Amino acid sequence: MKRLRLTVQLLFTIITNGYVYGFANGKIYRGSLKYACVPGLNCYSCPGAVASCPIGALQALLNQRGFHIPFAALGVFFLFGSLLGRFVCGWLCPFGLVQDLSHKIPILKKKKRLPYHHILKYGKYVALILLVCVGSMFLFGGLAKVPAFCKYLCPSGTLFGAIPLLSANEALQDQAGGLFLWKFGILLGIVLLSIKIYRPFCQYLCPLGAIYGWFNRFSLVQIQWEKELCVSCMACEKACPVDLSPQEISRSPECIRCGKCVDACPRKCLRFCGISTKHTKN
Amino acid sequence: MGFWKKCKGWSLGVLVGAAFLGLGAVQGQLEVIWRKAVMICLECVGIG
Structure with missing residues (x-):
């Protein structure tokens, strides 16, 4: 990435x-x-x-x-x-x-x-x-x-x-x-x-x-967090260059969608998404 | 249903954006932008 x-x-x-x-x-x-x-x-x-x-x-x-x-x-x-x-x-x-x-x-x-x-x-x-x-x-x-x-x-x-x-x-x-x-x-x-x-x-x-x-909260390109898979290891927060927690990433106006959290997550519970409706429960 | 719910925000934004662009074009605003962009902007380069 x-x-x-x-x-x-x-x-x-x-x-x-x-x-x-x-x-x-x-x-x-x-x-x-x-x-x-x-x-x-x-x-x-x-x-x-x-x-x-x-x-x-x-x-x-x-x-x-x-x-x-x-x-x-x-x-x-x-x-x-x-x-x-x-x-x-x-x-x-x-x-x-x-x-x-x-x-x-x-x-x-x-x-x-x-x-x-x-x-x-x-x-x-x-x-x-x-x-x-x-x-x-x-x-x-x-x-x-x-x-x-x-x-x-x-x-x-x-x-x-x-x-x-x-x-x-x-x-x-x-x-x-x-x-x-x-x-x-x-x-x-x-x-x-x-x-x-x-x-x-x-x-x-x-x-x-x-x-x-x-526009971050409703734009087409999003980073989605699947709460159910998350083990709270905080690898994503450590990797995030603007220090956002996984709860904040998808909607925060500070997230620049660099994708470092997506790369860092060992359980793959953060991912880029477009209009796909899969894995949207949280 | 989930698909449309999810699409609502951004697709509404795209529609509003397209409408605004069209309105701007009708009012000659694209021409204003073009006229500014094809001259060296002295303020941007720190002269004007």
Whole structure:
């Protein structure tokens, strides 16, 4: 499962950022695929990006003059969320992959959570409400509204958008200043922190994770726990990178469906399931 | 019966999602997203 997940993460990142011409020339893809959104946090200003970022799309709609309900972005969240929930975070998000790889660096003693996790975990909801929604509607740069999350926080934009674009596009290099340094500092901080803590951005700051987490309780892709077979050995809880108990796994908004609990269970009482109705008693 | 009960949540979500997407498309919101996505987003790269 571990190898399968890494393969899917790598393949999905390569396919959704496969516009090689953009990387070589410091330009971005301008075709019609960008009408659609990828499920994960993938900056549409990445030179390789072939589709749009769902959080960027939500902010673009909130940045319009007046207030319009952002139906298109909500539609994307409902579609991906209802089918996959936070499986997107565990398997399809390029920035999740970056944090996973950083966490594999064999230095420092690994920890699952930050101190005050029970409070800090709400940071992603704060980012969603204050930066993505309120910020994008009421924060102005000159006469235009700004996508506050992209501008002040998003490390995915810095890593996949800013760094490759600035390295290949000299005209942009001259304009980079304090804001770029601020965003670069955030990216560096998150990558360094993720060497020790498992996916700190996903656990504490990602607004997309906050949205998909809400769908976890009823999404098609689920991890089911068969209570009758369980011998309470807690191997699953030990293996879970976000420290969830077997009772919490299937419905918790924190579960990213990485499948480590499924691998760890000696009695096979945890399993991925779709629409199958077998083994559903609990 | 169990099958439909289990499908209720996510399939309703998919229907709502498809309806929202359709509504957004009718209102020209996909065009807004596309226009934003095909220009380099200066805020995203830390310039704007």
